[in-house]
Amino acid sequence: MKIHLINPNSTVGMTDAIARTARAHAGPGIEIMAVTARGTPPSIEGYADEARAVPAMLDAIIAAEAQGAVAHVIACFDDPGLDAARAVAMGPVIGLCEAALIAAGRIAKRFSVVTTLPRAVPIIEDLGDRYGCGRALCAVHAADIPVLDLEFAPVQTLPLIARKIRQSVEEDRAEAVVLGCAGMSAHLEQLGRDAGVPVIDGVGFAIRMAAGLAATGLLTSKAGAYALPRVKQAAEAQPRVAPLTR
Amino acid sequence: MKIHLINPNSTVGMTDAIARTARAHAGPGIEIMAVTARGTPPSIEGYADEARAVPAMLDAIIAAEAQGAVAHVIACFDDPGLDAARAVAMGPVIGLCEAALIAAGRIAKRFSVVTTLPRAVPIIEDLGDRYGCGRALCAVHAADIPVLDLEFAPVQTLPLIARKIRQSVEEDRAEAVVLGCAGMSAHLEQLGRDAGVPVIDGVGFAIRMAAGLAATGLLTSKAGAYALPRVKQAAEAQPRVAPLTR
Amino acid sequence: MKIHLINPNSTVGMTDAIARTARAHAGPGIEIMAVTARGTPPSIEGYADEARAVPAMLDAIIAAEAQGAVAHVIACFDDPGLDAARAVAMGPVIGLCEAALIAAGRIAKRFSVVTTLPRAVPIIEDLGDRYGCGRALCAVHAADIPVLDLEFAPVQTLPLIARKIRQSVEEDRAEAVVLGCAGMSAHLEQLGRDAGVPVIDGVGFAIRMAAGLAATGLLTSKAGAYALPRVKQAAEAQPRVAPLTR
Amino acid sequence: MKIHLINPNSTVGMTDAIARTARAHAGPGIEIMAVTARGTPPSIEGYADEARAVPAMLDAIIAAEAQGAVAHVIACFDDPGLDAARAVAMGPVIGLCEAALIAAGRIAKRFSVVTTLPRAVPIIEDLGDRYGCGRALCAVHAADIPVLDLEFAPVQTLPLIARKIRQSVEEDRAEAVVLGCAGMSAHLEQLGRDAGVPVIDGVGFAIRMAAGLAATGLLTSKAGAYALPRVKQAAEAQPRVAPLTR
Amino acid sequence: MKIHLINPNSTVGMTDAIARTARAHAGPGIEIMAVTARGTPPSIEGYADEARAVPAMLDAIIAAEAQGAVAHVIACFDDPGLDAARAVAMGPVIGLCEAALIAAGRIAKRFSVVTTLPRAVPIIEDLGDRYGCGRALCAVHAADIPVLDLEFAPVQTLPLIARKIRQSVEEDRAEAVVLGCAGMSAHLEQLGRDAGVPVIDGVGFAIRMAAGLAATGLLTSKAGAYALPRVKQAAEAQPRVAPLTR
Amino acid sequence: MKIHLINPNSTVGMTDAIARTARAHAGPGIEIMAVTARGTPPSIEGYADEARAVPAMLDAIIAAEAQGAVAHVIACFDDPGLDAARAVAMGPVIGLCEAALIAAGRIAKRFSVVTTLPRAVPIIEDLGDRYGCGRALCAVHAADIPVLDLEFAPVQTLPLIARKIRQSVEEDRAEAVVLGCAGMSAHLEQLGRDAGVPVIDGVGFAIRMAAGLAATGLLTSKAGAYALPRVKQAAEAQPRVAPLTR
Incomplete structure (x- = not known):
């Protein structure tokens, strides 16, 4: 498969x-x-x-x-x-977030997410709402590091992530911590070692x-919101190439 | 495993x-x-x-x-x-409900549940809330049959369930339908055949x-709500055996 | 009556x-x-x-x-x-929690709960949701004491509870505090004395x-979710006494 | 008292x-x-x-x-x-609504309200949210009668209310029905007689x-939202008596 | 107009x-x-x-x-x-609150409100719910000053408000701050100058x-909740002027 | 401007x-x-x-x-x-939806949306949640017409839309109706004429x-979620052009 x-x-x-x-x-x-x-x-x-x-x-x-x-x-x-x-x-x-939050909600009553940049925080909070986490998602913390630094500068970045994991356990009373970036996946073993609670990578x-x-035979339903895109003819030629200001 | x-x-x-x-x-x-x-x-x-x-x-x-x-x-x-x-x-x-509703929410934007007795409806509605379905769970329908009749009288009961599945698709605009009783599991193939949308058994x-x-190494967190029960000594002997009315 | x-x-x-x-x-x-x-x-x-x-x-x-x-x-x-x-x-x-939270919501706009063990916190938070407290329930605090110590060691435990009551008033801006364990009931007078806000025991x-x-003539409705349990015959003899592993 | x-x-x-x-x-x-x-x-x-x-x-x-x-x-x-x-x-x-909805939520899992005029419906729906009814409040139905007609024309109005009570039971699956106007209080016995579920007047x-x-010693908290109104001096004389349009 | x-x-x-x-x-x-x-x-x-x-x-x-x-x-x-x-x-x-919170939600993902007295906090929190702010409304802070002091003692009060604005940015991660009192309107320029994020007065x-x-031709709908008040005749003379105790 | x-x-x-x-x-x-x-x-x-x-x-x-x-x-x-x-x-x-739903919520307590294709319904329902409509958004109805038919076949499509507007008023008790497609904008006058409630085009x-x-000086906050995109160097050359299957 x-x-x-x-x-x-x-x-x-x-x-x-x-x-x-x-x-x-x-x-x-x-x-x-x-x-x-x-x-x-x-x-x-x-x-x-x-x-x-x-x-x-x-x-x-x-x-x-x-x-x-x-x-x-x-x-x-x-x-x-x-x-x-x-x-x-x-x-x-x-x-990836979907899988990780669903996993977290099965093994812990309350959990936090640790991610990279602050601008990802409201995105993940909204995903938490979408996946129905409610109060189970205690907090989303940003370690304030660019995504690619996880790849290129792990020696500098991993301690910053580890600190946020500890903060989640001690201050949020999180019973599990989710790694909030695909780039953290390679470092799960190291990050999870001393956390004291399950640390979850969703991959x-x-x-x-x-x-x-x-x-188990479950395919995406094509009956409504996820129907295949309709094939459409362009309504007319589009000669205008500059913004149309009148 | x-x-x-x-x-x-x-x-x-x-x-x-x-x-x-x-x-x-x-x-x-x-x-x-x-x-x-x-x-x-x-x-x-x-x-x-x-x-x-x-x-x-x-x-x-x-x-x-x-x-x-x-x-x-x-x-x-x-x-x-x-x-x-x-x-x-x-x-x-x-x-079982948890797995079925999680599956449904991955392959359909909106889905309904078909269950047995009316008294199960509010229980499943509350589970839908617990698992964060929100408006994705269109409705929970009861076919009004006792659970064990699924086992002993399938010829009588399956058409009643099939009717509720059709109603879910036509009236609720459900994009998938969940079978809301473990006893329906054995009949998935027959119930799903003509539904026109995915029919989901959670087993x-x-x-x-x-x-x-x-x-993937994820065990139940023992750090908070799901900590093992505390071992306790009974506080005192309990000589009273009849309800204590004064 | x-x-x-x-x-x-x-x-x-x-x-x-x-x-x-x-x-x-x-x-x-x-x-x-x-x-x-x-x-x-x-x-x-x-x-x-x-x-x-x-x-x-x-x-x-x-x-x-x-x-x-x-x-x-x-x-x-x-x-x-x-x-x-x-x-x-x-x-x-x-x-008991139901009565206490309903009382609190009638006399205060915002209130906190002080309970015994940390593992009770998410249970009470969920009850707050069930009874519709919403943001009115500021926080649930655990004094981190076993339930029976309220009975057997009040001298040691009551100051810990009193400290959490003060914290609720000062940090949560709680306008009332609910005692979150039936075992605290006997100590209401002492705990409420210096709180500065109403302290509520639900008993x-x-x-x-x-x-x-x-x-006022209101009995539990027997028309739906709270119908009396159905009387059922066991479907068959249950000869297997050990867990069935195949 | x-x-x-x-x-x-x-x-x-x-x-x-x-x-x-x-x-x-x-x-x-x-x-x-x-x-x-x-x-x-x-x-x-x-x-x-x-x-x-x-x-x-x-x-x-x-x-x-x-x-x-x-x-x-x-x-x-x-x-x-x-x-x-x-x-x-x-x-x-x-x-009154607060008491009635709280009573209803203690004796039924789901209930409806029957009120007088359509304009009261969104008001009562909002009160249902305020008191945390959530999905327990199935529906609010208006019998479309002015409030004082309950007092002056009961022969005409009571059958309209009784019809909405029946509709609540049959269509909403309501397990109890709340009378949504103080003026219905005097007619509780008659309205509740044949309903088949508890009919609740909140008075x-x-x-x-x-x-x-x-x-039980619980007074309104004066520590926050419900503090007594502050006494204020008018900031200045108010010579203008006509609306001030410039 | x-x-x-x-x-x-x-x-x-x-x-x-x-x-x-x-x-x-x-x-x-x-x-x-x-x-x-x-x-x-x-x-x-x-x-x-x-x-x-x-x-x-x-x-x-x-x-x-x-x-x-x-x-x-x-x-x-x-x-x-x-x-x-x-x-x-x-x-x-x-x-005014409606306009300010709607404006804030268009230009920032998360924002806080700074108001005058603590008793206004739950009122504004409830308005945030009414206008659907959800988690976008990080917090409502009270500077703990009477409303009219904004008018009569700006030298004393503005620094207190400015401090709460800073706290909103630093502790709440607010991306914008709303001035939560009409009396702050006159001081917008001064309060917004060094905030580092948009400061919003709703006027x-x-x-x-x-x-x-x-x-754009949109008038208040008179079809339901906002229908004009019904004209009613008093049901009877009201001779009783003292509270009616029996 | x-x-x-x-x-x-x-x-x-x-x-x-x-x-x-x-x-x-x-x-x-x-x-x-x-x-x-x-x-x-x-x-x-x-x-x-x-x-x-x-x-x-x-x-x-x-x-x-x-x-x-x-x-x-x-x-x-x-x-x-x-x-x-x-x-x-x-x-x-x-x-556009944001403006229309905000307008609707200011002039009506309850309103419905009429859109084109059924697949738009859950999208608009989710937008209703995002903009905090809650129960104010009664329903989203699809007239079941492709978007471009509004442009090319108004004679055929407008009566279908008008029918859904009537249904919103009669069955949903909607106090206003929102036109749920930019393509309906040109037909507002005709669609609104006989509706009996405000019909809203958001443009x-x-x-x-x-x-x-x-x-009023309000620009998009650049302090958090809406910060300008970070400028990044590609981490490496990307020689692989075919999907990488191992």
């Missing part, structure tokens, strides 16, 4: 690192088809980066199904374009959820 | 039927340890039946871990005693979730 | 203390029928203790109605088994609510 | 009818001090009537405490000025709640 | 100051008709002051429409009587919203 | 029609800079169309500010990419809100 793991940013090294985690947790019979989106920002930091990454991600999903993928995992903690992905995919699509469980849905 | 499937009611035939579904969907490397709770009501129909089933279910969970189970699935759509189960278990615990995905959490 | 006061834990001394408070506040014409549940944990500390106490509590409710009780108060701040109690009772049933008002509902 | 029952509208006949219900359910030791507000609309039908009734109601509350009242019931189902009343009162204040239970709070 | 700006308190100097801000931001073609309510409290500090101000405010709205006003702004941050105002007005009515935008609704 | 009106779909005729409405309602001193996005779908029907339209819309916003635009209106009722737009814009950005009020924010 082929599971498509799409990294919506254009940094191949990050795709490779996430794919290693995915393969380590996928279980027997699962092939991970890891893809880097093309022409997108090098990292996804905020709403505008998300928006610029999604069209290429949709193309990758369509291409992956043509190559036999039966389910998809979006390997970015902002879950960019999750609804649009479900509209173009026939198989199930799982977001492995996202693969398991996607594969589990497909294996 | 041993997954403990606990049927909180005392009807062995129902355990057997659910176990067949579980084994069909478990995937490679998973052993299903199916257990019928002892001394509990023959079916779980409402709050009082739930309450009377839970202590035996907790004992079964403790016993199953002693025998090597690494995760648990509660095979009743009311998810009775889910929090108490997490407090006594070291491994992750998944409820298979519940096993996948429980196994997926355990396989 | 007989009001049944059921202590779901098995500590008779605690029943006696709560009954004294109940009788002091019951008003004319009310007889308190105080009962200790049998075979339950000595104190209710968390989800598992709750689950193991409820079946005996349901038996006590049925027995009390046979002896003339017209309404019931569950004398534990976790309100264990409240829905199940309503399903077996003909008369109204009031939980007295719970009795008043239960009696008030009964006196 | 004197309980002040304030009818915020100026129709004395309505005060008298409500006072009869209150006295019938008050229990031993309770004296009902029934007051009609002065100079207010003859009935409270919508937001503007409410606003014009509240100042006189506040004056009545202050006067009643000067005459020994220890608690207050606002005898109008819109609960007009409830927060303002708490700000001027030392004793507890209970609204009796409101008196019980108000008295119960006072009897 | 005449826009009616009604100050519900009776302090003319405050009306004048607010009117200056309104005229500065109204834009071409807008005439501000500034009115001070008559016989109301000198400032609105809490629920009781609000209630006592509303009837005169309703009279002013009716009078203003008779003089040609096409829309109304309630110039008090508590938005007292907003629903009642809509019931008596034909044109649109905008509250100007409230005028723009009211005028914008009217200019 | 230049206001940028961006139509995210690529149909110029639709831009022209919307621009006519905008200019009719803009008021004195406002210049409408109407722009059609380039290379986007001919209409926005569902999540995937939205995602494919947003990057070009962001480019248009940046270009418009370079040409002097001080505020932006997104002329599509799905409000696609609203947060991303705020992240790239210095001036305020208003969505005019959106322009008024955008201009009102800018005129």
Whole structure:
């Protein structure tokens, strides 16, 4: 069973690192088809980066199904374009944040998220609402580091993340802590070692959820919100190329 | 990997039927340890039946871990005693309703549930709130049949359920329909055939979730709400055996 | 008019203390029928203790109605088994937390709860949601003391509780503070003396609510969720006594 | 113990009818001090009537405490000025809708309200939110009759109300029905007779709640939102008597 | 186009100051008709002051429409009587808090409010709920100063407000700060100068919203909740002048 | 003052029609800079169309500010990419649905939306949640017509929309009805004529809100979620052009 793991940013090294985690947790019979989106920002930091990454991600999903993928995992903690992905995919699509928060809610009554930049905080808080976390999501903390520094400067950044994990346990009374960026995935073992509570990276469980849905016969419903896009003819030629100000 | 499937009611035939579904969907490397709770009501129909089933279910969970189970699935759509189960278990615990509603929310924007008796409706509505479904859960419909009639009178009851599935699609605009009773599990193929939207039985995905959490190293947090019960000495002898009225 | 006061834990001394408070506040014409549940944990500390106490509590409710009780108060701040109690009772049933939070919301715009163990915090937060407190419930604080120490070591424990009451007023801006354990009931006068805001023990008002509902002719509706449990025949003999692993 | 029952509208006949219900359910030791507000609309039908009734109601509350009242019931189902009343009162204040919805939520999992005019529907829906009813409040139905017709034309109006009660039970699956106007109080017996579920008039239970709070020593907190109004000097003379348009 | 700006308190100097801000931001073609309510409290500090101000405010709205006003702004941050105002007005009515919170939610993802007295905090929190701010409203802070001190003692009070603005930015991570009292309007420039984030006074935008609704043809709907008050005959003479105690 | 009106779909005729409405309602001193996005779908029907339209819309916003635009209106009722737009814009950005729902909530207590395709319904319901409509948004109805048919086949489509407007008033008790597609803007007069309640097209009020924010000095906060995108170097060359499957 082929599971498509799409990294919506254009940094191949990050795709490779996430794919290693995915393969380590996928279980027997699962092939991970890891893809880097093309022409997108090098990292996804905020709403505008998300928006610029999604069209290429949709193309990758369509291409992956043509190559036999039966389910998809979006390997970015902002879950960019999750609804649009479900509209173009026939198989199930799982977001990384979605999987991580669902896992957290099954093993802990209260949990916190530790992420990279402050601008990701309200995005993740809104995702917490979307996935119904309610008061279970105690807090989202930003370690205040750029995403790619996780890749290039782990010696400097990991202690900052570890400090936020400790703060979550001590001040929020969090019973588990979620790593809020796909780039933290490679460092789970180190970050989880002394936390005293479960530390959750969503990559492995996202693969398991996607594969589990497909294996039990559950495909994306095409009956309503996630119907395939309608094919449309352009209404007219578009000769105007400059903004139309009158 | 041993997954403990606990049927909180005392009807062995129902355990057997659910176990067949579980084994069909478990995937490679998973052993299903199916257990019928002892001394509990023959079916779980409402709050009082739930309450009377839970202590035996907790004992079964403790016993199953002693025998090597690494995760648990509660095979009743009311998810009775889910929090108490997490407090006594070291491994992750998944409820049937929990798994089914989580699956539904991944493949459809809006979905309905079809259950047995009217008294289950508010219970499932509250579970929808607990799992954060919000407006995604369009409605919970009762086909108005006792739980055990699913087992003993399928010829009479399945058409009633099929009618409620159609009503969900046509009136609620549901994009998927969830079967709201473990006893419907054996009839998924027949009920899903003509529905036009995905029809979801949670048993298979519940096993996948429980196994997926355990396989990715996620155990129930013992740091707060789900800490193991404290061991206590009775404060004093209890000589009074009749209700104490003064 | 007989009001049944059921202590779901098995500590008779605690029943006696709560009954004294109940009788002091019951008003004319009310007889308190105080009962200790049998075979339950000595104190209710968390989800598992709750689950193991409820079946005996349901038996006590049925027995009390046979002896003339017209309404019931569950004398534990976790309100264990409240829905199940309503399903077996003909008369109204009031939980201790329910009464206390309803009282608090009538005399203050914002209030906090002070309880015993940290594991009770999320339980009470969820009850706050159930009773619709919303932002009115500022916070739930745990003094970090076992329940029975309230009974056996008041000299050590009361200052810890008083400190949390002060913290509620100063840091939460709470306009009232609720004592979040039936065992605190006996110490209301001492704890309330210097608080500067109303300090609320729910026992007295719970009795008043239960009696008030009964006196104005309001019985538990048997039309839906709280219908009496259905009588069922076991579906088959249950020869298997060991967990069924295949 | 004197309980002040304030009818915020100026129709004395309505005060008298409500006072009869209150006295019938008050229990031993309770004296009902029934007051009609002065100079207010003859009935409270919508937001503007409410606003014009509240100042006189506040004056009545202050006067009643000067005459020994220890608690207050606002005898109008819109609960007009409830927060303002708490700000001027030392004793507890209970609204009629508040008492009725709290009673309903104790004896039924789901309930509906039947009121008079359509414009009262959103007011009562908002009160349902305020008192935390959530999905328990199935629906608010208007029988489409002016408030005073309950007093002057019961033969015509009661069948319209009875029809809405039946609709609540049959279509909403309501397990109890609340009478959503103080003017229906006198007709409770007739309206409840054939409903098949509990029909709730809040007057009796409101008196019980108000008295119960006072009897257990619970007064309105003066520490925050309900602090007594500050005494202020007018900042300057106000010579302008006509609207100031420049 | 005449826009009616009604100050519900009776302090003319405050009306004048607010009117200056309104005229500065109204834009071409807008005439501000500034009115001070008559016989109301000198400032609105809490629920009781609000209630006592509303009837005169309703009279002013009716009078203003008779003089040609096409829309109304309630110039008090508590938005007292907003629903009642809509019931008596034909044109649109905008509250000051309403306009300010709507503006804040358009230019910032998270924002805080700084107000005067602590008793205003829960009022503004409830307004935040009413206007759907959710988690976007980080916090409401009180500088603990009487409303009229803004007018008479700006040298003493402005530093206290500035401190709360800084606290909002630093501790709440607020991306904008709303001035939570009409009396702060005159000091916007000074308070906003060094804040580092947008500081919002709602007066100007409230005028723009009211005028914008009217200019695009949007009047208050008279079809339901905001229908004009019904005209009623008093049911009977009201000879009783003293409270009626029996 | 230049206001940028961006139509995210690529149909110029639709831009022209919307621009006519905008200019009719803009008021004195406002210049409408109407722009059609380039290379986007001919209409926005569902999540995937939205995602494919947003990057070009962001480019248009940046270009418009370079040409002097001080505020932006997104002329599509799905409000696609609203947060991303705020992240790239210095001036305020208003969505069409946002403006329409805010307008509706100021002049009616309850309102419904009538839109084109069923797949838009959950999108608009979610926007209703985002803008805090709560129960005020009674229902979203789809007339089941493709977006461009509004442009090309008004004779056939307008009666279908008019029927849904009537249904909103009669069955939902809606006090106002919102036109849920920018393409309906040109037909407001005809659709509103016989509705009996206010019918709201958001285009005019959106322009008024955008201009009102800018005129009162309110720019998008750059302090948090809407900070300008960070400039990043691609981490490495991306030689792989085919999906990377191992």
